[in-house]
Amino acid sequence: MTPPRLKPWLAGLPVHIVLVGLCLVWLVPTFGLLVTSFRPFQDVNSTGWWTVLAPPKGQAEYNNSCASCHGSDGEKIAAADLTDPKLVDNYRRSFNLIAALKNEHNNQPHMGAAPIPNENDAAAIATYLRRISGIEAPPRFTLDDYVDAMVGYRGTTTYTQECAAGTQALDLHCDWTDLGNPRGMGRAFLNSVIVTVPATILPILFAAFAAYAFAWQHFRGRQALFAILVGLQIVPLQMTLIPISKLYAQLGLNGTFLGVWLFHTGFGLPYAIYLMRNFLGSLPRELFESAYLDGASHWTAFWRLAIPLSIPAIASLGIFQFLWVWNDLLVALVFLGGQNPVLTYQIGNMVTSHGSGWHLLTAAAFISMALPMVIFFALQRYFVRGILAGSVKG
């Protein structure tokens, strides 16, 4: 770099440091979640995700205390081959191991002059021995967490392992029907799709009809009614939950998809009408006039003219509403609950009842985030536009 260019580059350095630093703060938590969701459960709960590329647990302790006699691969002494699972199985826990190390061996102290490892080191060495002997040799990365999360496995090993041993829980069948397990994320994903698709299409369709009337039809009180409908945006969700719960209880709609579709439609409408009407109203008037001169009715003008022309607005609105419903917890909690659990409900449930199952929780969270992330990166422009326009939604 030549000196004349170095100076502006140095002057800009603080900007880069602050900006890149902030970007890292934003990225690292999500990255940690992603890494963790691909690690075997033994590792997730015993080491931090940032050590994922470090040597396996216990290797350092093993090299310190054992490698000089047993060799770095554990096979040096043929009579005590540490890669033999039968032998290692006797010393799989630290207390077995320490006891063995304290015993004399051929009338000599086992460890010779070297100190006997303390409890923590012994536990690490035991872990390492289980790994090299193949008793418990989890890979660095695995898809097991995703499988377990999808089928709703809640045991102490993995779904694949239990199914191979035939010791799975009673509600698991070890075939593809497990994806429908009500505790699993597979079923929840399907439920989320079932909830979200109609809850996105219905409000946009109804809003398009209403917005067309507000923009291109003549009736008394048009402006006043529009102002009232748009004003309904200020009503927060919480304000309507109780009466609707009661109403649904009477109609038997609690826990049904229909109930959630209708509720989301009601709450998506004010903002959707507002956006659609502004968009339709900004279309050139001559376009509609000439259509009518050619003999078109409102019905044809609506379907053949208004809808095709407002695709950009529908796209922004659709993405916004889709993500709103997909990410919603409160409405799903109140009106669907555990009867038809959606992704957010299922995760919320896992957080509160299985606090330490990070391998399942991280995989589950990522399953729920995958679709929004794809939409976000593929349709960023529409997405940002939809979010900004919807910023005053109630």
Next chain:
Amino acid sequence: MAAKTEQVPKIMQQGRLTPWLYLLPALVVMTTFIVYPGLNTLYLSLRNIDDTAWASAACITGQPCWGIFENFRYALTSEIMQTAFLNNLKWILLMVSGTVFLGLLIATLADRVRYESAAKAIIFMPMAISFVGAGVIWKFVYDYGSGQVQIGLLNALLVALGGPPVSWLTEPQVNTVALIVVGVWIWTGFCMTILAAALKGVPADILEAARTDGATEWQVFRQITVPHIMPTVTVVVTTMVINVLKIFDIVYVMTGGNYGTEVIANRMYIEMYTSFQTGRAAAIAVVLIVVIIPAMVYNISRLREQEAIR
């Protein structure tokens, strides 16, 4: 609300009934799901626990009572609601200032670098995922291991620096701030995007002229940029205040409102679906909308002004 006063073309006025057919589905759904329940909640807030009598029936002689507004006595003066109000106030102060400050900072800085769009996408990304997902992400960062190993990033850093690990989500005072950090992480991208649009709207020639006259970057920012984007900043601030008042998911997932992290919206949910106190829950909902309305009205009128200018 771009109020269009011009009339619909004569030729398009077909039938008196037709417009109402187009409006019907939306009107029916909105009346059923917003207007009716909104009014009903108002009524229920004056009723007793299971809507069998007026709220005053719950009064006990010799104890303080607000008559028919008894539920509001709970919603405004009970200890747990006081905590919730205080926490919501903390949320407003810290989260609104945090998101607006960071959003403005990032928008300003990103304007000067070549990787602007990548940086903005990274900061905006949390807006795409659910609050529940964000809650899990951060609960993992805050994880507190009572034993030797810390698998939570924050405590691992703390231990590496020689400090004792902290139980971020149960430690009073600390935990509310820990939750607010999650909120800031989610909403900063939103503020950044709106503020970045406003920043791009500051006329380049004025900035250039000021710089030519020898003004420092800070002076240019203080005296030209800030006044120019102030209207946008106020809209962002009020929008954030509304969002913060309705905050629910983060608290529900991460602490459940325990350990002194209660907020208004979570309390409303608990009163309704855990304690089955319909009247009290309705009263809390009414308090919530009363607090939100001024900000909302301000915001809508502000947006209207901006549209009028355009």
